[in-house]
Amino acid sequence: MKIRVLIVDDEEQFVEALAERLSIRDYEVTTSFSGQDAVEKVKGYNFDVVILDVVMPGMDGIAALREIKNIKPLTEVIMLTGHATVETAIDGMKLGAYDYLLKPCETEDLVTKINKAQSRKAEQEERIREAKVKEIISSPRSVLKDS
């Protein structure tokens, strides 16, 4: 299954070029040009990884990160930043972002981080599934709890 990526940045030409490059590398790519739009897209779809610019007009990257982690805690976020905002990107990691990259970045570095982030998400999802299975086995009636 293709890795589902959402790219969020207010620089449209940057987003479009990066989206095409990732599509060529067989990712399923969606684009967004604002933090608010990105949050709406995350509500409606299970992305594996969100690539999120830190500095954007309106809802900035940190605010968008908080919302995304609130809505879909397992979705991994990679912050994109210029030099002066590295501290902000690190703050993002304290809020749950997987990692950060400086702009402009080497595509192969980004691809490596996307793949690692998706692996972490897949591991988390597997652990949750195993925990649910254990719960059902130990207490079969627990299946009825949610019905």
Place this chain on the structure above:
Amino acid sequence: MSAQWDIISQQGYQFFGKMSASISHEIKNTLAIISENVGLLQDFLAMAEKGKPLDQKRLRSLSEKVMDQVRRADHIVRDLNRFAHSADEAVTSVDVTDMVRFLSSLCRRLASMRGITLDPKPSSKPLTIETNPFLLENLVWLCLDFAMDATGEENKLSIICEKAQRGARIRFTGLKGLRAASATIFPDNPVKVLLQALEAELHVDNEAEEITLTLPGNRAP
């Protein structure tokens, strides 16, 4: 007097730092776009080596996008260079309309981050005054910075340049949120010190929803 110049110096450093940071961020964004588009070109070439034919239209479009960004970066660097040179002389002739247009271009990204569109409106007649260009840019920036918080829901800030009785006038209009914003915080001390240094006057008009900066034609040396 020394305390006044300490404030002016401090303001000057902050102003220069803020503009430089914004400009460097914009250049970074431009470089990122160039990098991704050139990377895409490389991807197409790699695919061509494996037998996929090159789409000439696509290549032309990509090269045009790269050139657009090069032109954009060149414009940004020219603005930075002009900004840096505004500190060259203590007193010189300044075309107020041109200065406001230049400062609007310099601050465009900062305004855009706050959801504001700057709309400089030039004077129909030449508006040249003798003043300190860097201090004037600093003062106009501080007025812009405050005015951007006072646009209310309009999100558009008009900057009108016109002749005054003995110099020039810059009006920041369309400030629907001025009454709520001004309270007691504007003009603050740095603005007052710059006004004094430039022998300028500032008037906040809550009724007309505008701020007016009046500049003398000739500043005393």
